[in-house]
Amino acid sequence: MTYALGGNDETDAVRIRRVTRGRLLGGLMLLAAMAGVASVAIGSAAIPPDRVFEALIGHGDPIERAILLELRLPRAILGLAVGAMLGLSGAALQGFLRNPLAEPSVLGASNGASLGAVIALYFGVAEIHPAMLPALAIIGAFAALGLLFVLSAGSESALSLILAGIAVGTLAVAGVSLALNLSPNPFAAMEIMTWLLGSLEDRSFTHVMLALPCIAVGIVLVAWDGRALDALTLGEDGARALGVDLRYTRARILVGIAVGVGGAVAVSGAIGFIGLIVPHLIRPMTDRSPSAILLPSAIGGAALLTFADVLVRVIPTSSELKLGVVTAFLGVPVFVVQLMRERRSW
């Protein structure tokens, strides 16, 4: 990718930190694969590796097979897919808004999805069919996006989009708080709170079928504009003078995030920090151009979220630890370390 010429001390220092794109992608894919395998192999029921393999190819104990194929496999698939969507969205939004603090929730899409899910829980619609809650969450994400478009009407500036996103996100959070406030009994409130903490526990292939198409569409739309994101390094006018039509770029990224993150949050609940941290972890290993961190952030996000989901199962607690809690705890130190490093190198 880089075609380095000559070299002085500073250049060499940069080169040591930089990893070639092939190695970076290879390494991350290996990590994600390891995370996926760990997610299938590790759980509360101890199943030895040889029997895991047996069950996966359709032999072995039927109970073990049910645990692996109907509980752990969908959970692993969702972990990888949701993590990929969150990591990619964070990377794309940071590039698009030219703001290293951007993540999917700044546009209100994930909060909108949360509100949709909470509405499903509050009115008991969630009990009609397992697909109702995710469906309402996706509708919530779209409603948030529609409101975002109305509020930031016509403007291509990053600031107006962020302000509109904050307004939409705050409204959705207020709605969630209202549902908690008015919930008829402590159990209903508990159910909402539990969902809000984020988890991949007890997810089935119904959830996979619901989330995967959304995430696939989201990933394609969000990853499409790498080159436009690079051009935005020169600001909005600079990008337009380089032939980028920002209206299309904006529409693809926003719709991609509403569909993809909406679909992800719909099955996992609100899981924070992945979209924020992963691009920061990846950026120093690339040439720092926004397009270079897109794909690695997706794979890195898949690996990180899936490992966090394994951690949830390994840490012994009296009631199950929620995934969103673990990512938040993981996120803070990682982010602080990155912050210190960025301060030195920027």
Next chain:
Amino acid sequence: MVSLAIRNLVVRRAGVGVVEQVSFSADGGALIGIVGPNGAGKSTLVQALLGLVASTGDILLDGQPLGRRSRAQIARTIAYLPQGQSLHWPLSVDRLVALGRLPHLAPLSRMTTEDRAAVDRAMATADVTALATRTATELSGGERARVLLARALAVEAPALIVDEPLASLDPAHQMRVMEILRDQAKRGVLVIAVLHDLGLAARHCDRLMMIDRGRLVADGTPDTVLTPERLRETYGIRAWFGSAANVPLIVPIARATSRHD
């Protein structure tokens, strides 16, 4: 060679005319300087030429209305170096200059050998080859200005619009940049440069356009445009005109007391 024809161009911002009824035409092979006081509307005028701000009137690029062309087509025809370009990510110099090739790349395709050659040529022309692997945000102001010029040159478009390319450059690099622009014009490129240094503008430009309060108040060769009366009227200055070794010199001496009243 590219041709540009502007008729009755008007740009309004919040109801106020920033560019008023500007008409001119220009062809490739010329270095045209746009001069005028701060806030006269020079930058807005060039942004309108690129279709970056909404305007009324006609802008014909090679005889075709600008609005009929896609952003990518315009980008391939006119390279643009904005004033005070900001950089949002710490890219390496070669990556930054390579952004100039974006208008030429088909979706999802990689840079070709020709693209790389264009990047190398642009870096060599702007004298930044030695900086190729440095981080663009860590350069000095002068280095950065040259790197950004290289970015615009890398487009290798038939027209080049540069907005204050000399800001933050030392005298040697100012002259170097003017020579580069001169050389581009010699190769048939239409170069339009917004300039503040009247001496350099008079020395290097084939033609000057003076903008004052949104209007094109003078258009012609430097010696017909830059006259003592006009400098008093537009800039509100008294200037000394002279020459040394055939180089025209324009030195502002004092602010005239009665520009507007």
